[in-house]
Amino acid sequence: MVWNDACVKLTQSKSSNSEEQLVMLIPESCADLASCSVTSTDGEYWIYPKATSGQRVKIYCHNIRTNPKEYITLKYTNTFVEHDPSNFMTRWQTCRTDYKLPLKSAIFSRVAMNIQDMTVIGSDYTFAVRTGNFKLEFGEAQDCNGYSSMSGCHRFGNAVINTLGTGLILDRNAKWGLINAHKAGIQNFERSEDGAEISITCAGYCGHCGPLSKPLRLILSSEFVSDKEARAEVCRM
Template sequence: MLCLCPMTASAGKAGELYFRQIKTRLDLIEPSLAVWSGFADRLSQCGFICLQKGRCVSLLYSPVDNSCKLFDVIYDESGGIGDIDYYILDTGSTIRVPESCVDVATCSGITTDGEYWIYPKSSQRKRIKIFCYKLGSDPSEYITLKNTNTFIQHDDTNWPSAFQQCSSNYTPPLKMADFTKVGIQIQNMDVNGTDYTFALLTGLVTVPFGHSRDCNGERHMQSCPHYGSATINTRGTGLRIDLTLAWGVTEGWYAELRDFNRSTDGAEISFTCAGWCGECGPVSGPIRFQVSKEFSKIFKNYFLQLKT
């Protein structure tokens, strides 16, 4: 659901409607988010239907099949270089889309935690589905992960014998954090790595999201098992990890990041960590989400069908 700060639409002079025609990007519009879908003989009729819907502020109209789709958000972010004809109802009123969970609560009065579409400045106003937590008191933003992201920490509590390197066994269980949601700072899309609100913790975990730790042996020791590992998967969220982010050893003795894999689209990252003791993770900056092109093809195919 999307919220708007309250506004009153009017048609100006009786019998007249004013539209501002723009072209918007394909990836900004999800057809299922229309507040109303149906048929209209012409653009003006589609516009009058919009006026009758309290939440309607913009519309898509196709003269090919007379389809009319009404929306409660504006997608005027393309700078005129988009692919889809889009109309904004020009009422002279200020229309505002939510940029944060605070906006959702302020604009709509909703206090129920859940998934909401927001348009933060940090994503260049591209829409992002955010889980708003504590919406009725102290709202904060989380990304719901479609796949569990797991980070394993092996430390000296797992030593079978004190200060003995490269033991073939460890004292179970390994410390582990399984994240189903991850907190973000909406102002810059940085991950709040030590926010374990929606993480299942095994043992006293200290590694943040995106990090792993190993304490079983120096990196150069041959045939030495290492247990610290990290698995990041943002597929299904429409987001990816910043492709420019570099990964390596963040601290420790005789440590090394190993078996690093990153998918070409940046949605999946995995690695192991070796050390005595050592921690691995991002080394060039914080973990930051970016909007991916994951859903673009879905929207593009839809509108290609609409135009043909």
């Protein structure tokens, strides 16, 4: 078997009375896992990326035997709403609350990532349930229900991010704001103390809100994730 050079090599003595060494490999990506083990099943695995200095990350390996890709399984709701002009039924009113259902939205159960630098691939909808022709990326929302300065207007453009249970959070240094807007603004931005939960309310006519620092980057959190949450695969030479 040919071993992937990207795998991290570990050595240990076979016994205390022998100089014979066992060389073991731990995967830095799902592609490594596919090439240096007999694993053929998609699922949750412990991966040891260079971007985390070899600290393990719970990764869902998808299409592991054909085109391995990395995803983070999201245990809680991650929902993004795109309220755009196509939702209007009545125009030229102060608050355009008479809208067509359903609103365009996406609910992500897993989010794609680039394992080399731990950045989010927000336009990958493999594990997202989309309503309507939703075109925004993970972390984004849009509202077209009236100028942000108007009080009393209901706001439909909401984004809810929750990475609890993954051992990861979005980089706290990421900037959030208006991506494309007219008479718009973020009316509400909240982030939990541990950084795992973020909620955004976008307002405008129309307002497109989300991360200004792209791509979003995932970093390790202080959250404990049990060994049982994923499979540990070690290859031997």
